[in-house]
Amino acid sequence: MMWQPVSGCGDECRDGADVRALPGLATLRVVTLAAVLAGGFVMVPLLRGTALRTLARTMLAVLGIRLVRRGPALRPGSLLAANHVSWLDILVLLAVAPVRLVAKGEVGAWPGIGVMAGLSGAIFIDRSRPKALPQTVAEVAAALKAGRSVAAFPEGTTFCGAKSGLFRPALFQAAIDANAPVVPASIRYDTTAAAFIGDDTLWASIRRVAALRSLTVTLVTAPALRPTVEADRRTLARAVQSSLGPSSYRLAA
Numbered sequence: 001m002m003w004q005p006v007s008g009c010g011d012e013c014r015d016g017a018d019v020r021a022l023p024g025l026a027t028l029r030v031v032t033l034a035a036v037l038a039g040g041f042v043m044v045p046l047l048r049g050t051a052l053r054t055l056a057r058t059m060l061a062v063l064g065i066r067l068v069r070r071g072p073a074l075r076p077g078s079l080l081a082a083n084h085v086s087w088l089d090i091l092v093l094l095a096v097a098p099v100r101l102v103a104k105g106e107v108g109a110w111p112g113i114g115v116m117a118g119l120s121g122a123i124f125i126d127r128s129r130p131k132a133l134p135q136t137v138a139e140v141a142a143a144l145k146a147g148r149s150v151a152a153f154p155e156g157t158t159f160c161g162a163k164s165g166l167f168r169p170a171l172f173q174a175a176i177d178a179n180a181p182v183v184p185a186s187i188r189y190d191t192t193a194a195a196f197i198g199d200d201t202l203w204a205s206i207r208r209v210a211a212l213r214s215l216t217v218t219l220v221t222a223p224a225l226r227p228t229v230e231a232d233r234r235t236l237a238r239a240v241q242s243s244l245g246p247s248s249y250r251l252a253a
Contacts, residue, residue: 011198013160018193019213021064026211032062033206037112049098052119056095060088060217063209069096071221074183077147078224079140079175081240082185084153085161086196087113087205089187092219093151094120100143102136102152102171110202123150137174144178151185154237160195161188169237176231181224184243190216220244 021029040055060067065088074080074097082089090113093099100121108114108124123139126132143150154167175182189195193212196205209215222243227236 008165009158009160009163009195009197011200013162013197014192014195016193018191020211021213025064026207029063029210030206033059033210036062041115052116053095053098056091056116060091060095063206064212064214065209066214066216067092067095068216068218070218071185072183072223073097074099074149074221075181075224076149077144077178077180078149079144079171079180079182080149080151080185080221081154081167081172081182082151082187082219083161083164083244084155084158085187085189086158086194087202088189088194088196088209088217089153090117092187092217093185096219097149097151099149099151102140102150113202121148133170137170137177140171140174141177141180144174144180150174154240158196160192160197162192167237167241169233172227172233172236172240176227176229176233176236179227179229181226182236182240183224184222184240186218186220186222186244188218188220190218 036055036058040058043051057067080093080099082093090101093101094116100123101117102123102125103117105124105126107117108122123136123143125136140150152171154171155165156168157165159165172182191212193208194215194217225236225239225243
């Protein structure tokens with residue numbers, strides 16, 4: 001049985017009201033992105049953390065994406081729980097802090113992005129095997145206990161940003177077991193074009209984003225929540241999500 005969270009957001013959620021880049025710029029960005037990836041993967045295995053963050057930041061810049069960071073810095077050994085809008089979220093999180101990502105298994109097969117996730121020490125979830133979830137939770141808890149920060153998308157799938165899904169509680173058990181702080185994180189885009197939803201493909205999304213004149217993504221972290229060993233993961237999930245405030249894909253720069 002396939003465990004597949006359902007978003008409810010489709011292609012119609014993108015309003016198409018964005019200003020497009022000059023002719024030829026989208027192609028130049030895509031070609032440059034490929035070159036950056038090819039060169040970056042030579043150095044990343046050697047330097048890991050620093051090189052991976054630099055590569056993620058460079059990829060965002062090449063695509064014409066401005067990254068804004070607000071809120072407290074992430075401390076080692078924290079569980080970062082973020083909403084999920086796009087494959088770009090992976091680059092955003094890797095660009096700001098050394099984190100291990102929790103991602104669906106399919107991400108590992110994505111060109112470029114999958115390699116980056118793997119280099120971060122990604123913990124992949126096999127959604128065709130729901131019974132394997134406790135093992136994933138244990139792996140996340142072990143990483144947190146070892147002082148590694150882990151980033152997860154508890155909604156389980158992507159939403160357009162104007163709409164959001166409920167945070168699923170399973171991975172919050174890892175923070176409870178590890179006695180680790182949980183950092184709520186809100187990822188907000190100033191355009192619906194960034195949303196990776198409906199029947200979208202990675203290639204189509206890259207081309208659409210590259211064709212924008214500009215795009216701003218803002219990562220806002222809230223103060224960490226510190227669960228006790230007696231904490232309830234469902235209550236913790238609700239508390240983390242409520243601390244993010246109302247969702248909105250339109251955010252003034």
